Amino acid sequence: MKKRNKHIYLLSPLYIYLILFFFAPIFILFIYSFWLKSSSGFIHTFTLQNYIKIFSNPLYLTVIRNSILIGLVTAVICVLASYPVAYAIAFKYKKLQDVILYIILISLFSSYLVRVYAWRIILGRYGLINQILIYLKLIKEPLTFFLYSPTSVIITLVFILIPFTILPIYSSLTNISIDLHEAAADLGANKFKTFFKVTLPLSKSGVTSGFIFSFVLATGDYVTPQLVGGTQGLMIGRIISDQFGMAFNWPFGSSLAYFTLFLIVLTVNLFIWIVKILKIGR
């Protein structure tokens, strides 16, 4: 036995946990997706009928497409909004970085539901935004498009998920030595070129993981669309949860979940591939 392999046992608690509580359930779900629902329970068989059903009804594909679009838009907004914040904390306000990071993390301390409800209050028919607009006499009747639309879902998801993009981008930026900025300047790069040739390529890993976090979490979310999305902002997570709940059609829910998972993995890998072939900074 080679010495360097010994420490692999230190990983065993993680492996045991993952096998018992992640891989096993997800594998069982995979088997479910080939079963069928009957009035008396589940028929243990092997059929692709559930998957065919997804394609037979355009509702499912539309909702899946919308979910992925909402996820993409949310992730793009999260990354674009996070980058300047992360950059500022990492390079410009070093003395305040603990305070600012703490403030960002505070939003994670409160319950997810509370935060979504807060946005309902802000965006609602008699919510904060409408009240202010009416008070300023800019509108007479409250505007209704804030709530119960894809926009409101995206606004709320961006707010909830932004710490998950700020933190990885921030941590990748702090790994960039200030020497590299000076070296680039010394070799003739102005601030703009230094950013695109040195800073951005070196923070690529943070941007990528921030994007993936926010995209995956947003696409799969089912509470936010339910509370602020209305019928316009319906997302696939809601439909899947309904299959496991009200409809009690676990096999179909599983196949929907697996199909969505497949598309999310595909999108994520497409994103990684795009980042790779762009070769930023060369």
Next chain:
Amino acid sequence: MSSENELLIENTYKNFGNVSAVKNFNLKVEDNEFVTLLGPSGCGKTTLLRIIAGFEIPDSGDVLLNGKSIVNIPPYKRPLNMVFQRYALFPHMTVYENIAFSQFLKKKPKEEIKNKVKKMLELVQLEGFEKRKPDQLSGGQCQRVALVRALINEPKVLLLDEPLGALDLKIRKDMQIEIKNIQERLKMTFIYVTHDQEEAMVMSDRIVLMRNGEIIQIGKPKEIYNYPNSIFSAKFIGENNILDGEVLEIKNDHLVIDINGLNILTNKTSNVKIRDKVFLAIRPEKIKRIYTIENKSFDNHIVGKIEKIVFFGSTIKYYVSISEEIFLVIEEKVAEENNKHVKGNNIGDEVNLRFSKEDVDIFLK
């Protein structure tokens, strides 16, 4: 590259809060000159280099290149380049891309860049390393890449901020010679920052010795070594025996200094009076054990006891106690040490020491 380049630093001051990093600094660096800013850490040498590079703006004063002020020019427009202490190679780029970085920015033709990078890699014997990433290089190789990455831009002045500080001794010594050779070959002006006096001696045409942001002494390595102008110079450059004493008598052609009861003769200097407190500095190699050089008169004769002998290869050092308070270090070439006539080769032996008054430097306290 070989046009008239003259860098002038005039009355430059720089403070960080209450700490003054550079004080009233005046220096003229000639074309093709290798100037070293030498001093202990915190003496302001790096700050001064960063002022020249443009990373710090002086509080007052001016930096002129060929008569034109460059103080208000941002670093990326200055015709100077810098080699950083921790290499500062771009980790996401290959060696080739690192070296070619400034040329890409200047939008030079690809073929020209390729030839230039090739020439640069030949200069530091790194042919074939083009496709490596910095993390696949050793420290010495990284520093070579960093050096040519700056050189490819053909800077009017190359600034080097302790570039060898992170390397181990053997590689450092090789690189010292290599950098000096490159500077002589390319006929460029180098301004080099180090805290290592030996490094400064090996490489420099001129040394600027600094302390607390001020220039203590400027001169060729030999001048500073042989004629230190202050106790700080005497202590910092090379090894020295420092003795603490008082002027006892002023004679026609010499002074008598009292060191805790031991009298030492020195050359006469105009600026001392009787009872002045002074420091004496004597180089270890100037003190001779008796019989090592015959038929030469010496002014100072001292008897001591050998406490310790340390062998350094080509030289050997004797640590000799003269009294309870006074210790001297003597350095001899090993060839002399082998001389059978010399007595006192063992620890505890009594030894007779001689040195002439010319070899004693005297500084007022």
